[in-house]
Every structure is written in structure tokens, then in C-alpha cells.
Amino acid sequence: MSTVKVSNGNSVSSIEVEDGVSLLESISKIKDMHIDATCGGKGTCGKCKVKISKGNLSKPSKSEIKFLGDRDLKDGYRLSCMVPVTGNIDVLIDGINERSQVLTSHKGFTERLNPIISKKHLKIPLPSLEDQRSDLSRVLESIPLDNPSVSLPLRQKLPSLLRNSEYSITAVFSDDTLVEVEAGDTENLNYAIAVDIGTTTIAAYLLDSNTGNILDTISGLNSQKIFGADVISRIEYTMQGDGKLELLQNKIVTQISDQCIFLAERNNISRENIYSLILAGNTTMLHLFFGVDPVGIAAAPFIPGFRNAITLSSSALKDFSLNCRIYSLPSISGYVGADIVSGILATRMHESKELSLLIDIGTNGEIVLGNKEKLYCCSTAAGPAFEGAHISCGLGGITGAVDSAVLERDHIKFSTIGNEKAIGICGSGIIDIVAVLLRSGLVDYTGRIPDEGETKNGISSELLKKLKIDKNVPAFLVADASESGNGEDIVFTQTDIREVQLAKAAISAGILSLLNKAGKSVSEVDHLFVAGGFGSYISIKSAADIGLFPAELLEKTESVGNTAGLGALTCALSKENFNQSKEVAKITEYVELSSDTFFNMKYMEEMVFPEYRELDI
């Protein structure tokens, strides 16, 4: 019998076990001590890492060398499932497996690094009559790969590389694939690029895989935009005839390829040292990137060509200039894409005991609800109102767009991007305007804008004066033609409010439907994560005020930025994250709202705004 002593923060426990029992099993017998080991102790998940502070140990196993690397092993870390107890051992588990950290910033990545692409400098044993292994075998047997795969170009390259480098080479590998071989020691050069392919915007992040730092970012409008603003119009474009799909694919592949080259050059990095491209994006964008016909997504029953994660060599894409591995995150359904899986990874909601809601609002609002026990998701057709489309004076977030509105006593004060004269209203302005119109009482919960000249109890004449008729519908004047930047009235009309009502009803009914599906109430939700550019710019308070989400969640709401990009970049820096993405996509239950009667009922109910006169102010 030996004693295993386990420290976890301030708590220390010990247990007597028979020699030969694994450390993992020993620790798991102690009350309140828990180590994750999703593989069940087979040494294949790498999760059960502990730090040995005292005790005689066995030699590290092959899988420990693989998962921990030299540095961790030297620091005393081991996989507890691989260590048989053969004497008294002191173990630390404090903090080692804690990961539930929300990434809300682009400024750094603090998670433990285990990049999806590893590099290892190797001094390959010289051949002799006593060691006649092939060039390939002597390289592969120097790397801990279980079931190595090697491309034909690498086989072709190896013989002369070995002979010209005096058998000192650096192997570049990803899981069991030998990705590249380079002469000499190039371990210090290991870069990755993570990309979020949005329908509107493509954002790319250059990462140093050795430090986890984000070195640079670039974003640009999706060059497919000229073929349609939203996914449906892009899909319809591909159906117009032969070569259209290939054209859209070429656009997106070329654009991302150019972004990668730009990032490499701006940072004086050789493009040969960028080994991985990690992709997130909505399901349709990923279909277009890979040239897979998205036709099934366009109409019910909304069938994608593929949903799973894809790992392949960039040589499979003819228009891509970098020679690297491409890792595409999995999607969940035709309208809940890899960008949402990436968002789940970034917020860590899949690892938390607490119940989280994640909403990502664009033309579609994607919503995820759940915790480590179970995740549900849905997509709801919010329409593009919050992006400024289908709004009479709607605009994207450009200079001169009204981006906020505040009710000050008896009038409303607007601000614009760049403090320029107003030329239109962007998403955050739209939500603010609706919110102040409701708060002021000028518009009631039904969303009706009073007619020009109509009076209303308790409403200042200042505000009533802003009522007018615009193109035959009642409207609220945001800026008069004389003071606007384009010589025209900037108005917010009755039609615009109806658009907002449809959009907010879709989102809030979606939230309620997932809660209903999960058997949870609003009060049980611990976190509401608002993702995307939308989440960064809008007033969360205004969004709650117009009923986009239940008002009682306001205190629990956090704007979490571009989680699609953040989740992708964590996958570049942690192969466990990429593997988790596959698991997350598999276990997240998709709820199809188009045929859901509960949703349709709530959608009608949620068309109205909260009643401010009674509930608020």
C-alpha cells in the first residue's frame, strides 16, 4: 500500500491505495477531488494532467510525451491515468484543469498552449549497414506519432532534405500527420491564421503559435457581397448555372489567401512558416469556401452538404497560395454554423455548470442555451433590420450614421459616428431610437407611431413636433433635411418599427423556445452572452428595453465580441479545443423552429414591446 496525497487549492486529502493502481483512479476515489478524463483513462484525451511534487515515478509513456511535451514533463506534469502508484506520491491538481474562462478580448490568449501544429527539431540517427531504416522511417520513428500519415510531396522531399541538412531537421506535425519537414532547427517559427468568414465581413487573425499572441488582425468586406447581401441570395446565385458556385468559391478563397499573404508580409513572416488556417463561418460560407453546393440549405428542410469538421491540405484548393493545413470547424445545421460552435468554445459555456445563453444576431439570430450537461441551439429569421437593411434610412456602421439616441427630459439627443451630420441610422441607433420612443411614451407597446398632429397624454410638444408623414406612413423625424448630411429628412417610420418588431419577436421567441425545450425558466439563466459586432456596439439596456431579450437578464448580460473569430483562434492554439469543437457540434441539439408550434405562438406574442408606462421608468 502507498499513500497518495492530493492538494487542490487549500484542500489537502490523502488516500491509501494498492501499488499498481493508476494515479487517476486513486485520486478519483477521494471525495470532492475530480479530474477530467474524457477518454476513461486510456491516455488518449490528455486531460487528466496533474503535477507531481514528490514521489518516485515510472518513465513517461508515449502518450504523455505526446500530450505534455518536454517542458511540462520537466516541470513534473504527468497524465495521471498513465502513472501507476508505486510508492508514496504527492500530487497537485489545483488550477490545472480550470478552463472556464470567457474570451472577450483580442489582446491575448492566456489558455495553456498546445498548438494544433507542433514543431520538433530532430537529430536523425545517421544510416549505416546496421541501421538501414528508410529515410521516412528514421524520421517518423523520431517523432511520437501513433499512426503517421505522410503526403506524397513530403516523401519526395525527404531524401534530399536529410542529406543536405546533415540529418538535422525540424518536423512539423498535426496529430498523426507529418505536415512539413524543414532543414535545421526552425522550432521558433510557428504561425497560424484564424479566419471568421462572415456573410458581410471576413476577419483574419495572425497568431504566434509559440506564444499564443495575436500579432495582427485584418478584416474586410466579403468580396462575394456583389453577388447578394445575404446567404439566400448567394445560394440563389450559385443556382443560376454552371460555374457560378466555382466563381463564388474563387472569390472567397482568393480573398482569404490574399489576407494571409498580407498579414505575413506586414509582419515580416515567411508564408512558409504559416502552417495552419483555422476557419469558422456560417454553414453557407463554409460550403462556398470549399466549393460544396449549398442548394439544400436554401429551402426546407434546409439540408447542408456537410456539417462536420474538415481537415485537409490547402493543396486541395486550387486558388489558395499558402501551403498549409486547413482546419474548418464543424457546423450544427444549415443555419447554425461553425461560427456558433466557435462562439460556444470562446464563451466556454459547454464546460460550465452555469446556464448560459449565447445570442449572435445578424440576418439570422442564432441562439444557444445550455451548460456542460446539455446544449440546445436554434436559428431564427430576424431579418436584416438590426443591420440597417430594410429600414427606410438604414445604414451600416459608417461615418454619419446615427448610432445612439438618449431621451433627455422632453427631447431626444442623437449622436452619429464620427460626429458628422446624420446621413442615416445604423443598427445600434435603430435599437436606441425604438427604446427612447417607448420610454418617452410616444410609441406604445403595440408599436404604433401617432399621426402627425395627434396629441398624447404626458408627451411633450417638443417630441410631438417631430411626428410627420413620410411616404404616406407616420414617421419620427430624427434629423431635418436642413441639418442632415445628405439634404434629406432622416426619419424612422412606422414601417421601420414593424421591421424591428418582427426581428425582436424572432429573437425573443427563439430564446423562450430554447428555454421551453430545456425545461428552464428565464430566472435560471446565469449568463447572457451577446456576440458579434452587433453585441459590441448596441446598448444592451436598449436591447432589453425593446424586449430583444428578457429584461431580467440585463444584469447578467455581457457583450463578448467576435466569438466566431475568438473560438477559431483558440483552436489554432489548442488542439484540444479543435477536438472539443467536434464534440460540441455533435452534442448540441438543434431545435428546428420553422415547424415548432410553441415558437410560432411566442413569435406572435413577442411582436409587441414591453409596456413601459406600467413596468418601467
Added chain:
Amino acid sequence: MSTVKVSNGNSVSSIEVEDGVSLLESISKIKDMHIDATCGGKGTCGKCKVKISKGNLSKPSKSEIKFLGDRDLKDGYRLSCMVPVTGNIDVLIDGINERSQVLTSHKGFTERLNPIISKKHLKIPLPSLEDQRSDLSRVLESIPLDNPSVSLPLRQKLPSLLRNSEYSITAVFSDDTLVEVEAGDTENLNYAIAVDIGTTTIAAYLLDSNTGNILDTISGLNSQKIFGADVISRIEYTMQGDGKLELLQNKIVTQISDQCIFLAERNNISRENIYSLILAGNTTMLHLFFGVDPVGIAAAPFIPGFRNAITLSSSALKDFSLNCRIYSLPSISGYVGADIVSGILATRMHESKELSLLIDIGTNGEIVLGNKEKLYCCSTAAGPAFEGAHISCGLGGITGAVDSAVLERDHIKFSTIGNEKAIGICGSGIIDIVAVLLRSGLVDYTGRIPDEGETKNGISSELLKKLKIDKNVPAFLVADASESGNGEDIVFTQTDIREVQLAKAAISAGILSLLNKAGKSVSEVDHLFVAGGFGSYISIKSAADIGLFPAELLEKTESVGNTAGLGALTCALSKENFNQSKEVAKITEYVELSSDTFFNMKYMEEMVFPEYRELDI
């Protein structure tokens, strides 16, 4: 408790076992009943097949569906490791696992079929709001693949294929790779091509994977021949500068591609229905086919770029016109190639209890010794004497070549190919001539040809008259200029005999070295397989008489034809065979003769011929 009754030929035994125990375990407890199960009962090797003649059974497991297929399952075959005993069962194991059959003919393939490429017609469930799986998932989940991999082109093809075929498709797969998808039911069209890439000759076999029949064969001279007759000169050519390796690769890839197209067209087969190309060949030829620099093979320590089996898509080769999977058998060393691994497979020596010797003689003589317990191999530089090269009047096997010689009383009778006038001597003729010169006593065991005019006890004047001086060395006149086909004397000279002595010494010393390594004596050898064209044409008796192999093996010698081609085609028709090839290459111990003192001693000793005056006639 239940009773398991097992029949094996005339022998029937039974055993009582507890319910729940596997059938494999039950049978293994019976004395003298044995079933192979190399995976140890995990359902992953597919070897423990039995036929159930009576008894209630569990549903077939996934691995049984994979290994046995519908037909076998319907016929009552099961994998015994997957079947728990749950009542009385009667089982037949007779003959099911017998495989030790030597393939010596091209005429048919009688082994149980389990082609390396399978096809399965699928009626894919139609998508609906209740079944929103992706196109890819609904296909993959209809095939029993454990960890499926799918190429990008297939992902791209799938959406429109499904929609245009009304979801009735045929999946083409190999192990866990989905290779192709086709509209409708095309199960009846499944062809493969096996190729033996020889330094001199390339032989291709067209196979019907559904029947195992060889439909057609074609062979041609290796188009690289103009760059050198042997592997060393080809390797030296690749070292002459940039592009030379690529040129040799292009030659061989294009030639095989053309052979495949020719076979398809001659047999009215669509080239789309040829799904696999199985390659055997010597190590250098496979390097040249795949464009891998063979430079390390040329000089000590003789290091190949790769030795392992390669499976890849033909799209990796730019000059190959068929879209298929390429399976290349593994090599053992720089000079014991996939052709020899293929020979081991064809002769089944790796499965037999009996001790076998396999010799394959070309410029190098490759020799394998062993049985199911252990295999040893070596390569010995025989030189090209037996191919007619480096012999003064040597020729390949063409019309007019002297191909046999028989001692009739006091003179020697020759025959030629095509019964034309002699224009030279081919390999089988060379061996026969040496044998009859020895048998006649004209030449003694040292190999000395008497001078012109010299007399010798007991030698007829008829024979002595044939002695002459040719280019300053003693020679034996095979055909006088007046009766030859080219107006010149056809002679066999002292120099020629020395070449034969070197060659035969290399082979027989190689045989003795392997026997020595294995701790076996000649008398323990049960079979001598002589492979290759050489083996088909020579007189085995003459080969024994000149001491190419020990005379006492003559009764045990069998000419087994082109085992390199035969082994490759068995891999096309049986994926187990292809997997076995990897195992065979791994376990066969390569004996490097160049540094072996025993070999060098024997090489000197074996330079002399057996002493016929004393030992024979």
C-alpha cells in the same frame, strides 16, 4: 450452460460453456480445434470466421457486417469472437480458414473474395424537417465505416448527385475511405488493375473484383530502359541533374496509365469503373513511380526513401489518367522490394508451418527463407548473366536464342526459340550449356574449359572438336558460323563460365547464409519456389546441377511464375492480403550480405561447381 458442438472435417467435438462466453473462446477451449484470431477477439481482424449450422444467434455486429458482408451473413457465417453463446450452437470450422494455397497460374483466383474496393448500393433516407442530417452524414451513416474519410471532390459532388439520382446511389469505399459515389446501382461494375513494375518488364492484370477473374493481361518493356538497363544505372541517371527524376517518373507513370486505359478499352470497361491500382515492384522502381529520390539505394548503406505501403489517390500523380486509389505494397529494404513481399504472399510461405525457400533471380537474386514463425530475406548481386547479359553471345529470350541443351551420348543437342537458326544464347540456354559441359566431364568443377586441341580422359572426340579459342580465351562452339543465323560463331567462352560461376555463387551462398542465420539445414527445407520468368523457362534440373541451389532440393522445387504480379492481384481481391503485406514486410528480417563474413566465405567456396565425376551420373 449451453453446448457448443464444433465440426472440423471428420472430427466433431463439443463443450459445455456458460452463457455469454464468446464462441471464439468456447471453441479455443476444445483440444485440437483452433481458429485464427490475430486481433485477440476484438472483432478487428475478421479472421475468426465460422459457419453456424444450428442455434439461436445475436444480431450481427458492425464489424461482422464489415468483414463478412450480406452474402456471408446470409449463408450463416459469423465472426466467432462477436457471437456470445446464448443456447446450444452447432458450428462448422472445416476449411474456412485454410489459405495455404500456392498460386502458380494466372487463370483464376480461387481465394475467398473480399476486394480492396467494395461497392454498396444505397437507398438514402430522404431529408425532412425531422431528419436534417447533412447530405454527407446521411450517406456515411448508411455505410458501415468506422472513421470515415472523404475527399473534397466527393463532398463537392454529393449534393447534386443525391438530388439527381433520387437518393439512390452506389458508394465505393476502401476501408474507411469513401472513394467514389455513383448514381443508381452500379455494384456489378467493379474492376481493379494489378501491376508488377519490373526493371525490364511491366506486367498489368485487369481483374473483375466481383468474380476474382483475371479478364486480361498486358506486358511491355519498361519505357525507362533507354535510361539504363538496371536499377543502378537508372538511379545514376536521376543524379545527373534537375528534372531527371521527374522524367523517369513521368515515363513509368504514363506507361502504366496507358496500359490501364488499353486494358479498359480492349475489354469494353469504362475507366471510371477501375477503382484500384495495386502495385508491386522492386524498391527502386516504386521510388521512380512515386517520384521519390532513390539516391540512397545506390551505395552503401543502401537506404531507401521509404519502405512502407502507400495508399493514395491517383490525383496525387499528375500524369496518371485514371481516377482511382493506388495501393503500393511495402518493401523490406533497398534491394528486397514489394515484388518479393508480393512473392511471399503468393506462395503463402508466411502462413505455412513448412519451411520454404523463395528465390527470384534477375540482376539481383532475392531470397526468402522461412515459415509462419519467422522469415528471413536477402538480396545478392548475381549480376545479369542469367539474363544473357555480360555473356559473349548472350541474348534475351527472343527467336533464335539457344534456350536448351541436352547431352546425347557423345554430342550435345541444342534447341532454339522458334526453331530458327541460332543467333545467341538466352538464360535457360546458358544454364543448360554449363550443366551439360559439367555432366559430360569436358568442364570440371573449377569451371576450366580445356584448350583447343587438349585431350581429356573419357571425353569423346566429338565434344573435344568443339573446343576452340575465341578472342584469346578457350571457348565451346555451340553453333558454327556456317550454321548460325547471323553468320558468326555462337560460342560459350571461359569468360562466360566465370560469369556464371560468380552468379551461381552469389545465389547459393545467399541461400546458405539465410539457412545459417535461421539455424536450419538444407534437409529441413520443405519447398523451394523459383519465381519469375527465369523460373518458368530454365531447367530446374540444370540449375541444381550447376549448384545454383542445393541438389537435394530438386525434388522439392516448384516453378511458381510471376509471383510479384500474383501477390499484387491477390491484394486487389482481398483486403486482408494487402494488410498482410504490411505485416509480412514488418516481420521479415533483412540480412545484409555485404558485411556478412559467413556469406563472403560461402561465396568463395560456392564459386566452384559440384563435382559430377564423383557425385553424379
